[in-house]
Amino acid sequence: MLFEKLENSIETHRNAFYFCKFDRENMVTGIETLMLGDKKPIEEFADPEIFFARVASTTEQTGERLPILIPFDFVTTIYPDITVHRSGLPLLQSFEPDLALRGRINRPPTPPSTMESLPFTDRNMENRISSAIRRIRSGELLQVVLSMKFPVFSLDPVESLKRYVMNDSSLYAFLYKTDRMIIVGSSPENLVTRKGMELEIFPIAGTRRRSRNKSEDDLLGTELLQSEKDKLEHRMLVDLARNDLGKVSEAGSVRVTDSMRLRKYSSVQHLVSRVCSSLLPDKSNLDIISSVFPAGTVSGAPKKRALQLIGEYEETPRGAYSGAVGLIGRDDLDLALLIRSIFSYQGKKETQAGAGIVKDSIPEKEVQEMYDKSLTVMGGAVNASPDN
Numbered sequence: 001m002l003f004e005k006l007e008n009s010i011e012t013h014r015n016a017f018y019f020c021k022f023d024r025e026n027m028v029t030g031i032e033t034l035m036l037g038d039k040k041p042i043e044e045f046a047d048p049e050i051f052f053a054r055v056a057s058t059t060e061q062t063g064e065r066l067p068i069l070i071p072f073d074f075v076t077t078i079y080p081d082i083t084v085h086r087s088g089l090p091l092l093q094s095f096e097p098d099l100a101l102r103g104r105i106n107r108p109p110t111p112p113s114t115m116e117s118l119p120f121t122d123r124n125m126e127n128r129i130s131s132a133i134r135r136i137r138s139g140e141l142l143q144v145v146l147s148m149k150f151p152v153f154s155l156d157p158v159e160s161l162k163r164y165v166m167n168d169s170s171l172y173a174f175l176y177k178t179d180r181m182i183i184v185g186s187s188p189e190n191l192v193t194r195k196g197m198e199l200e201i202f203p204i205a206g207t208r209r210r211s212r213n214k215s216e217d218d219l220l221g222t223e224l225l226q227s228e229k230d231k232l233e234h235r236m237l238v239d240l241a242r243n244d245l246g247k248v249s250e251a252g253s254v255r256v257t258d259s260m261r262l263r264k265y266s267s268v269q270h271l272v273s274r275v276c277s278s279l280l281p282d283k284s285n286l287d288i289i290s291s292v293f294p295a296g297t298v299s300g301a302p303k304k305r306a307l308q309l310i311g312e313y314e315e316t317p318r319g320a321y322s323g324a325v326g327l328i329g330r331d332d333l334d335l336a337l338l339i340r341s342i343f344s345y346q347g348k349k350e351t352q353a354g355a356g357i358v359k360d361s362i363p364e365k366e367v368q369e370m371y372d373k374s375l376t377v378m379g380g381a382v383n384a385s386p387d388n
Helices: 002-008 048-062 072-078 123-137 157-167 214-226 228-246 285-292 303-313 363-375
Strands: 015-022 029-037 042-044 066-070 092-094 099-106 143-151 172-177 181-185 190-195 198-201 204-209 255-264 268-278 324-328 332-337 341-345 348-357
Touching: 002 015, 002 029, 002 099, 002 157, 002 172, 015 324, 015 332, 042 048, 048 066, 048 092, 048 285, 072 285, 123 143, 123 303, 123 348, 123 363, 143 228, 143 303, 143 363, 157 172, 157 181, 157 341, 172 324, 190 285, 198 228, 204 214, 204 228, 204 363, 214 228, 214 255, 214 268, 228 255, 228 268, 228 285, 268 363, 285 332, 348 363
Parallel strands: none
Antiparallel strands: 015 029, 015 172, 029 099, 042 092, 066 092, 066 324, 143 348, 172 181, 181 341, 190 198, 190 332, 198 268, 204 268, 255 268, 324 332, 341 348
């Protein structure tokens, strides 16, 4: 298991990257990538073209994929007229590894688990949500995803990663470390995946809590599947994913092949769909990322107006949260959505969680949902179960 090698190397190397993607159906078999290096990271604060040209040159010469980190700040290159709080992170980041290893891992299936959820309130956020609901009802937009930060009081990144890899069944587990930050997480969702000329997105929207009682847990899942509010929200985000892929795809190739499937996670359960398409031959990885970033599931719809409200209602920078991390090659791309993660940057350790606000949202329930999502991350907590 490659992640075990980090125990002796994370402190001795300037840069470290671990990325594991599990089989989407069983969430047991995964492909691991471990990269270590000491060269200065490849960073770009202004011009994405420069960054992608350098990455393309490196991957062309080596034949290897590179790690890539895309913070939320990257939205400023796509929507330059939108004001968002900048975090100080580079718009794009990578590094050229001195050592790159790949392996396969099989983790034991884990039974469903839940974390004890206590009542949580935040009047300030509830007031912002109420304001957003009024604007949605007035026709200004359809949905906006607002988020909150939660402090993490202690972090052993390698130990957290180990728990995510071995005790979790989310799609991705990852660690990204440079001399300025550490990110460790376990995400159930991708931003976008490219395999040759094929693209796919797995939108996640619609949430219910888990229960240790199987009958109650099944009832909550059925309630989610039958909820008109949640189904409407999910359809909006599937349509947004279709629209995003359509910008860079062959006409008529965008399709939904797996619609509103119920997937159960440790403290929450979600509706998940699959949207796929065929890439136009003249489109690049930069074109793909620019067409889908940020994910509709962490922004809203219409996307541009939702981003404007996020800049207005969220008082601090999102930083890497709701961006993406993954691998980039000449003709492939696999980006995990940066949710359900811990961020250590500028002396702070925190996680961040959001909720999709629509016209029928109840502010208190949306704040509780954010808190419940944060519990899946705290201390490297178990995030998901294979009971789908």
